[in-house]
Amino acid sequence: MKKNLIHKSTTYVFLGVVFALTITNLCSPKQTYSENENRTLAPFPSLSFSNITGGQFDDEFETWFADHFFARDAWIQAKAAARITAGANENNSVYLGKDGHLLGAFNTFNPDTIKMNIQCINEFAQDTNTKINIMIVPGAVSSDASDLPFGAYNLNEEDMLKQIGIQFSQQNYINLSAVLKDQDAYFKTDHHWNVKGAYIAYQEICSSVLHTEPQQFTYTQVADDFKGTMYSKSGAFWTKGEPMYRIDPKTQNDVTVTIDQSKAMNSLFNEESLNGKDKYTYYLDGNHGYERIQTSVNNGKKAVIVKDSYAHILVPFLAQEYSEIDLVDLRYYRDAVSRLITDKETTDVYVIYSLDEFASDKSLAALW
Amino acid sequence: MVFSSLTFLYAYLPIVLVIYFTVPARFRNLILFFVSLFFYGWGGPVYVFLMIFSIFFNFMFGKGIAKYRDVNQKIAKQYLVLDIVLNLAILGFFKYYDFLIGNLNVIGLTFLQPLHLELPIGISFYTFQTMSYPIDLYRHDTDPQKKFINFGAYVTMFPQLIAGPIVRYRDIASMLDDRKENYAQFASGVQRFTVGLCKKVLLANSAGTVWKFVTGLAPSETSVLTAWLGILFYAFQIYFDFSGYSDMAIGLGEMFGFEFLENFNYPYISKSITDFWRRWHMSLSYWFRDYVYIPLGGNRLGLRRQIINILIVWLLTGFWHGASWNFVLWGLFYGFVLIIEKIFLLKNLEKAPGWVCHLYTIVIVLLAWVLFAFTNLNEAIHYFGMMFGSTGTFCNQATLFILRDHGILFILCLLASTPIFRTKWNIFRKDKIQAFLPLVIACALLLCTAFIVDATYNPFLYFRF
Numbered sequence: 001m002k003k004n005l006i007h008k009s010t011t012y013v014f015l016g017v018v019f020a021l022t023i024t025n026l027c028s029p030k031q032t033y034s035e036n037e038n039r040t041l042a043p044f045p046s047l048s049f050s051n052i053t054g055g056q057f058d059d060e061f062e063t064w065f066a067d068h069f070f071a072r073d074a075w076i077q078a079k080a081a082a083r084i085t086a087g088a089n090e091n092n093s094v095y096l097g098k099d100g101h102l103l104g105a106f107n108t109f110n111p112d113t114i115k116m117n118i119q120c121i122n123e124f125a126q127d128t129n130t131k132i133n134i135m136i137v138p139g140a141v142s143s144d145a146s147d148l149p150f151g152a153y154n155l156n157e158e159d160m161l162k163q164i165g166i167q168f169s170q171q172n173y174i175n176l177s178a179v180l181k182d183q184d185a186y187f188k189t190d191h192h193w194n195v196k197g198a199y200i201a202y203q204e205i206c207s208s209v210l211h212t213e214p215q216q217f218t219y220t221q222v223a224d225d226f227k228g229t230m231y232s233k234s235g236a237f238w239t240k241g242e243p244m245y246r247i248d249p250k251t252q253n254d255v256t257v258t259i260d261q262s263k264a265m266n267s268l269f270n271e272e273s274l275n276g277k278d279k280y281t282y283y284l285d286g287n288h289g290y291e292r293i294q295t296s297v298n299n300g301k302k303a304v305i306v307k308d309s310y311a312h313i314l315v316p317f318l319a320q321e322y323s324e325i326d327l328v329d330l331r332y333y334r335d336a337v338s339r340l341i342t343d344k345e346t347t348d349v350y351v352i353y354s355l356d357e358f359a360s361d362k363s364l365a366a367l368w
Numbered sequence: 369m370v371f372s373s374l375t376f377l378y379a380y381l382p383i384v385l386v387i388y389f390t391v392p393a394r395f396r397n398l399i400l401f402f403v404s405l406f407f408y409g410w411g412g413p414v415y416v417f418l419m420i421f422s423i424f425f426n427f428m429f430g431k432g433i434a435k436y437r438d439v440n441q442k443i444a445k446q447y448l449v450l451d452i453v454l455n456l457a458i459l460g461f462f463k464y465y466d467f468l469i470g471n472l473n474v475i476g477l478t479f480l481q482p483l484h485l486e487l488p489i490g491i492s493f494y495t496f497q498t499m500s501y502p503i504d505l506y507r508h509d510t511d512p513q514k515k516f517i518n519f520g521a522y523v524t525m526f527p528q529l530i531a532g533p534i535v536r537y538r539d540i541a542s543m544l545d546d547r548k549e550n551y552a553q554f555a556s557g558v559q560r561f562t563v564g565l566c567k568k569v570l571l572a573n574s575a576g577t578v579w580k581f582v583t584g585l586a587p588s589e590t591s592v593l594t595a596w597l598g599i600l601f602y603a604f605q606i607y608f609d610f611s612g613y614s615d616m617a618i619g620l621g622e623m624f625g626f627e628f629l630e631n632f633n634y635p636y637i638s639k640s641i642t643d644f645w646r647r648w649h650m651s652l653s654y655w656f657r658d659y660v661y662i663p664l665g666g667n668r669l670g671l672r673r674q675i676i677n678i679l680i681v682w683l684l685t686g687f688w689h690g691a692s693w694n695f696v697l698w699g700l701f702y703g704f705v706l707i708i709e710k711i712f713l714l715k716n717l718e719k720a721p722g723w724v725c726h727l728y729t730i731v732i733v734l735l736a737w738v739l740f741a742f743t744n745l746n747e748a749i750h751y752f753g754m755m756f757g758s759t760g761t762f763c764n765q766a767t768l769f770i771l772r773d774h775g776i777l778f779i780l781c782l783l784a785s786t787p788i789f790r791t792k793w794n795i796f797r798k799d800k801i802q803a804f805l806p807l808v809i810a811c812a813l814l815l816c817t818a819f820i821v822d823a824t825y826n827p828f829l830y831f832r833f
Binding site for chain 1: 369373374375377378379381382385410411412413414486551552554555556558559562581584585586589765766768769771772773774775776777780799802803805806807809810813814815817818819820821822824825826
């Protein structure tokens with residue numbers, strides 16, 4: 001009798017779970033965009049004859065079904081929690097560090113990509129007859145290594161940066177490993193450096209490129225709930241948001257930012273970004289192929305910066321030092337960079353990349 | 369569609385359960401046939417026709433064999449041979465044609481080119497399964513199936529269609545004609561299915577990420593211990609993946625009133641390779657034993673002939689696993705080890721202490737998995753090198769990371785490879801705790817769902833594209 005009861009309850013609990021989830025999923029509203037994943041979710045596949053017989057329909061349907069499964073974020077968070085409970089120190093390659101610091105693991109890279117990137121930059125310098133200022137920014141796993149959980153494994157970024165520097169002996173290579181070390185120079189929930197990190201880099205540029213004293217700035221908190229890329233990737237959605245700051249010079253500086261030769265702003269900051277999830281786009285409106293910044297600094301100096309998104313938070317500081325700054329993101333820019341270097345006497349050329357991107361992005365080949 | 373997908377769990381399965389259990393018993397084979405064809409056609413609708421053709425001719429040849437087996441052996445045999453040739457021709461064409469042509473091209477014969485056809489899902493499984501029917505008929509091991517629908521339901525039955533176990537017709541013939549689904553069996557099926565799902569989603573997939581991590585490391589970063597841990601995690605991945613799938617198949621079968629034979633019996637606790645192959649993918653071993661090894665003469669024609677028979681079986685076993693030389697090598701490697709055991713080693717192992725036997729077996733199995741894991745022989749040799757110290761470090765930061773990050777997973781995999789949760793630590797044998805069983809199953813399902821959803825989580829971080 002008792003056995004029979006357990007059989008029945010096992011049967012009905014199983015059916016209950018399966019049917020409850022099926023029906024809830026069926027009835028819950030569908031979303032088209034996932035903020036945490038920063039992407040548009042898959043649309044329902046086409047029911048055309050060719051699509052069904054061609055064998056794409058099943059994959060597309062399964063992607064659609066999974067993309068729109070109800071309470072997606074809650075499931076992902078539950079998995080992250082289960083991993084941590086089972087003693088893991090990372091989830092989806094993001095370390096859960098001390099004080100809620102989420103650090104993206106850096107343990108594989110393609111040596112050929114780095115080699116090629118170095119070669120492209122050196123050849124570009126030779127071709128244009130310029131000395132390039134190069135800044136490859138280490139990641140939080142290296143600079144804030146003391147925040148890592150026990151047993152974390154990352155490649156030795158300091159070594160890599162040293163090795164890269166040797167091959168840039170003809171350029172002005174700025175190694176930030178030492179100055180960024182243990183400075184809390186990174187966002188806790190995002191892979192980028194924060195205003196402090198960017199200011200340290202600015203100080204280095206002042207001493208090794210501009211040969212001036214760094215200026216002072218004021219910082220105004222503009223958000224207190226920034227949840228960045230590492231927050232999204234880790235699935236550790238219980239992590240609290242963190243503040244973000246606007247950077248203002250002590251002396252008035254009027255700027256115009258022209259994006260891809262069309263859209264114009266008269267600020268280095270896009271206030272609208274603060275309403276969305278991807279708040280880092282507050283700085284310079286995020287990724288664009290080409291941005292020209294004109295300032296009221298009247299020294300006739302120009303900077304051409306070939307960069308990834310790490311440079312965005314650094315530009316508000318550099319805007320105090322140049323009349324004009326051209327920003328180029330080679331992932332989207334299709335023209336020749338050499339054309340932007342109009343007057344070699346007054347132009348400083350920079351390459352500013354995170355090491356992570358420098359070790360994996362192949363678009364630097366477009367430089368040359 | 370795999371069992372461990374959201375589509376299966378929360379769309380296909382509930383619909384099938386509703387239809388199956390609302391129709392009267394006499395239509396259930398028909399329903400099973402149709403939903404299984406749908407299941408099969410989901411991944412590639414075109415091959416449904418191949419499947420139906422295969423069912424049709426095996427059924428018809430079966431009729432012929434049954435008709436003549438008592439009257440005219442010769443005609444019955446002709447039917448059988450024709451049937452086997454046709455089955456193997458289909459399998460050979462889809463699975464081995466490109467491999468053959470590729471090899472001919474290598475030695476300079478380029479008059480034919482590979483076709484690059486997509487492999488029909490589960491063809492290796494269902495061809496073997498279907499062939500058991502005419503052979504058993506011919507040998508008087510079973511009676512002919514009179515209803516096409518029942519035979520179709522047997523061949524296509526979605527629980528075991530694409531990854532086994534290889535169910536012989538005679539083993540479920542009676543259930544096809546008459547079965548009574550009941551709570552005890554359904555509940556047992558639920559338990560079994562849940563165990564299989566957990567093995568696949570929680571253990572196999574997680575172990576797979578560790579293996580992927582290890583193979584992604586630069587050689588200079590791979591220590592000896594890391595290489596061994598890597599192949600151990602691969603061994604766990606492949607075992608929990610496969611046995612988990614078998615568990616799910618057996619569990620689903622039970623829900624629909626079928627009892628399939630076991631496919632795995634804790635292979636990693638074996639004390640010899642002979643023992644290992646009595647515990648690993650048993651339905652395949654039985655198949656080769658009954659339909660190849662014994663017909664070839666087995667061990668009845670002297671040692672020399674037996675050795676040849678063993679080598680033939682293992683050549684075929686390797687080849688069955690995939691059209692690639694590494695699988696052939698893998699199969700032959702096992703063939704040689706089994707011959708050595710047969711000739712003298714097994715007798716010595718029986719006298720040796722238990723731990724020696726276990727260590728010997730697991731090392732052989734792990735070495736074989738290296739051959740299995742890499743389709744490229746040079747990569748396998750390179751990996752062997754790293755296991756035996758070619759990189760010069762025994763242990764490094766990456767090793768520590770694996771142990772720290774996946775240590776508990778490792779221990780769980782280790783324990784789940786033994787019967788301990790069934791025997792000593794089986795808390796559900798106590799009556800009081802047994803009442804919590806449904807709750808545990810519900811939690812396990814939810815946890816697996818979380819892992820399955822997470823596997824489709826694909827953050828598009830703008831710095832990576």
